[in-house]
Amino acid sequence: MECEKYLWGKKFVSKDEINIDLHDRGYTFGDGIYEVIHAYNGKLFSKKEHLDRLERSADLIELNLKCTREELDKLCDDFVEINNITDGYIYVQVTRGDKITRNHKSPFYDDQVPVFSGFAVDGKRNKESIYAPSTAVTYDDLRGELCHVKSLNLLPNILAAHHAQKKNARKAILIRDNVVTEEKSGNVLMVKNDTIYTHPDGPHILPGITKMTIKRACENNGISYVERTFTKEELFDADEVIVVDTGTETAAIVEIDGEKIGDGTRGPWAKMIQDLYEKEIEKECGSLN
Numbered sequence: 454m455e456c457e458k459y460l461w462g463k464k465f466v467s468k469d470e471i472n473i474d475l476h477d478r479g480y481t482f483g484d485g486i487y488e489v490i491h492a493y494n495g496k497l498f499s500k501k502e503h504l505d506r507l508e509r510s511a512d513l514i515e516l517n518l519k520c521t522r523e524e525l526d527k528l529c530d531d532f533v534e535i536n537n538i539t540d541g542y543i544y545v546q547v548t549r550g551d552k553i554t555r556n557h558k559s560p561f562y563d564d565q566v567p568v569f570s571g572f573a574v575d576g577k578r579n580k581e582s583i584y585a586p587s588t589a590v591t592y593d594d595l596r597g598e599l600c601h602v603k604s605l606n607l608l609p610n611i612l613a614a615h616h617a618q619k620k621n622a623r624k625a626i627l628i629r630d631n632v633v634t635e636e637k638s639g640n641v642l643m644v645k646n647d648t649i650y651t652h653p654d655g656p657h658i659l660p661g662i663t664k665m666t667i668k669r670a671c672e673n674n675g676i677s678y679v680e681r682t683f684t685k686e687e688l689f690d691a692d693e694v695i696v697v698d699t700g701t702e703t704a705a706i707v708e709i710d711g712e713k714i715g716d717g718t719r720g721p722w723a724k725m726i727q728d729l730y731e732k733e734i735e736k737e738c739g740s741l742n
Contacts, residue, residue: 482555499666513602550567589625592625613625613637640663
């Protein structure tokens with residue numbers, strides 16, 4: 454359920470107080486960035502890593518946040534508190550500015566006046582969805598060379614999601630030159646012969662916070678975890694395929710393009726990775742029971 458207080462210009466307001474300018478560069482160009490941060494027990498999970506990525510995205514496109522890290526940190530915490538979120542998430546978006554007639558040239562760094570906005574959602578964690586096996590389809594990766602920026606330019610992702618929707622599949626796995634990059638809104642883990650494989654970070658994928666958390670947990674528990682590219686053929690030959698992201702947590706992919714993966718059930722690796730991820734959540738946010 455969407456909460457009553459929205460973020461607008463670094464203030465918390467009611468929906469009818471928001472006035473989006475027609476010339477906002479996020480609206481006209483998708484010239485902005487965003488983060489989605491999950492809250493458990495009223496506490497934001499991996500907030501530091503999400504804000505690290507927000508600042509990194511801003512640096513990569515020379516967007517001036519005009520906001521200290523301490524201010525960002527407090528803004529997110531206040532967003533949760535003012536909406537009394539127990540379990541849910543916050544969405545925070547920053548564009549390069551508004552009130553300037555549409556022009557491909559953007560203001561110089563020091564002249565930028567960023568526009569902050571966002572919303573919050575409170576809702577019970579859906580365990581059934583997390584543990585349920587999922588189907589997926591493949592889709593051509595139509596994105597460019599800035600996938601490591603968490604930008605507002607999501608048209609290729611939307612098209613992939615719509616393709617999955619038409620095929621009655623939950624996930625869309627993106628393929629670039631026969632190489633598996635990521636899922637439309639998450640990262641892909643492939644399990645083969647007791648080793649987890651995933652695409653290395655770089656300009657062709659978004660460096661996922663959930664993936665980062667799982668990598669750290671695997672390394673701490675002596676689980677073989679390798680970052681390398683792998684092909685579509687390797688994906689279909691995997692023992693297990695798992696999609697991970699902030700909202701989904703982990704999703705066991707049991708079928709891709711109508712073909713069964715492994716034995717067609719949610720396997721032991723998906724269960725183990727979810728267990729490891731839940732332990733990381735509980736370390737930071739408290740019990741999930």
